[in-house]
Amino acid sequence: MIKFVDLSKQYDSIKSEIDDAISSVISETEFVGGKNVRSFADEFAKYLGIKHCITCANGTDAIEIALKSLGIGKGDEVIVPSHTWISTSEAVTMTGAKPVFVDTLSYYYTINPREIENHITGRTKAIIPVHLFGLPADMDSIMMIAKKYKLFVLEDCAQAHGAKIDGKLVGTFGDIATFSFYPSKNLGAYGDAGCIVTNNDELSEKTKLIANHGQLIKHEHKIEGRNSRMDGLQAAILSAKLKYLNDWNEKRINNAKLYNEYLKDISQVRTPSTIEGFTHVYYVYCIKTLDRENLREFLNSKGIETTIHYPRMLPMLDAYNYINQSPGEFKISYEYQPYILSLPMYPELAEEEINYICDTIREFYSLKV
Numbered sequence: 200m201i202k203f204v205d206l207s208k209q210y211d212s213i214k215s216e217i218d219d220a221i222s223s224v225i226s227e228t229e230f231v232g233g234k235n236v237r238s239f240a241d242e243f244a245k246y247l248g249i250k251h252c253i254t255c256a257n258g259t260d261a262i263e264i265a266l267k268s269l270g271i272g273k274g275d276e277v278i279v280p281s282h283t284w285i286s287t288s289e290a291v292t293m294t295g296a297k298p299v300f301v302d303t304l305s306y307y308y309t310i311n312p313r314e315i316e317n318h319i320t321g322r323t324k325a326i327i328p329v330h331l332f333g334l335p336a337d338m339d340s341i342m343m344i345a346k347k348y349k350l351f352v353l354e355d356c357a358q359a360h361g362a363k364i365d366g367k368l369v370g371t372f373g374d375i376a377t378f379s380f381y382p383s384k385n386l387g388a389y390g391d392a393g394c395i396v397t398n399n400d401e402l403s404e405k406t407k408l409i410a411n412h413g414q415l416i417k418h419e420h421k422i423e424g425r426n427s428r429m430d431g432l433q434a435a436i437l438s439a440k441l442k443y444l445n446d447w448n449e450k451r452i453n454n455a456k457l458y459n460e461y462l463k464d465i466s467q468v469r470t471p472s473t474i475e476g477f478t479h480v481y482y483v484y485c486i487k488t489l490d491r492e493n494l495r496e497f498l499n500s501k502g503i504e505t506t507i508h509y510p511r512m513l514p515m516l517d518a519y520n521y522i523n524q525s526p527g528e529f530k531i532s533y534e535y536q537p538y539i540l541s542l543p544m545y546p547e548l549a550e551e552e553i554n555y556i557c558d559t560i561r562e563f564y565s566l567k568v
């Protein structure tokens with residue numbers, strides 16, 4: 200059985216470091232906030248080469264808090280891609296603003312910058328590019344559009360810890376950026392966790408206030424905020440794991456190379472594309488194929504778990520019926536939606552396993568002809 204993601208292999212490889220980190224948090228009783236959270240925030244900011252890292256409870260909260268720090272709320276519109284995890288648009292709605300969906304690019308799956316301008320109105324306040332699957336969005340074009348229309352840019356980096364464009368890490372392009380440390384992400388905690396990063400002192404201050412009941416000093420509530428804090432266990436685990444992030448990303452990249460190599464002779468399968476100068480960190484290895492459902496079933500019968508990121512584009516979900524949008528407005532993402540399939544991908548996936556998966560895909564297509 201090859202699981203879609205196997206987190207136990209990673210734990211086994213650094214078991215003593217993780218166990219030590221957990222037991223020290225417990226003996227220090229630093230359960231919420233505290234020194235482990237402060238040191239992880241410093242380490243992650245240093246990793247990115249950014250001034251501030253503000254920790255919070257999860258990646259969805261991070262987006263909502265970042266938007267609020269930008270002053271976004273009722274009456275405002277925020278541009279989001281039609282193809283992403285629902286957190287991106289959900290967080291916009293939670294601030295009282297309206298998510299405005301924009302189509303994506305067919306080979307890269309990220310927001311199509313050429314479509315953004317058509318959706319800008321007098322109410323548009325921000326753009327949220329998502330570095331989907333680990334591939335950076337076209338930040339050059341997005342930053343140019345944002346500058347022209349004076350819009351904020353919030354990068355949703357939940358799937359792209361360590362991804363780069365010409366050596367510059369994602370999370371450092373926009374006004375503010377957010378990360379999720381959900382367990383399966385490239386840098387994952389052992390529970391929920393997230394953070395916001397920025398070079399802007401004022402935004403850093405505001406997000407800190409919002410995430411912790413409006414207080415920087417205990418009982419000095421400057422505003423009403425909320426409870427969205429990282430706990431000490433997650434921070435200690437993340438600190439232990441951060442040291443390995445670059446190695447693990449290298450392994451994902453190498454696994455993607457092996458997949459590309461073993462799949463290249465199968466004409467029915469399109470392997471993922473990357474862009475010259477862009478470092479794709481393969482949170483997801485997504486192929487396109489016309490026979491997705493049958494292939495998926497076949498792989499499953501051979502002990503290979505796959506998944507779909509995501510079965511339906513956001514504007515087509517029941518949650519967004521009220522926006523009343525037609526598939527024609529998201530031609531590209533709507534068109535590829537039935538063909539995308541995510542193959543197992545994690546750093547510890549072995550070459551023999553990738554070989555077996557690709558042979559099984561080859562077998563499926565040779566049985567068909």
Ligand SMILES: *Cc1c(COP(=O)(O)O)cnc(C)c1O
Nearest residue numbers: 257258259284286287357379381
């Ligand atoms: C995982 C994810 C988030 C946030 O996830 P949480 O589970 O709330 O930490 C946000 N955006 C995208 C694109 C994601 O994949």
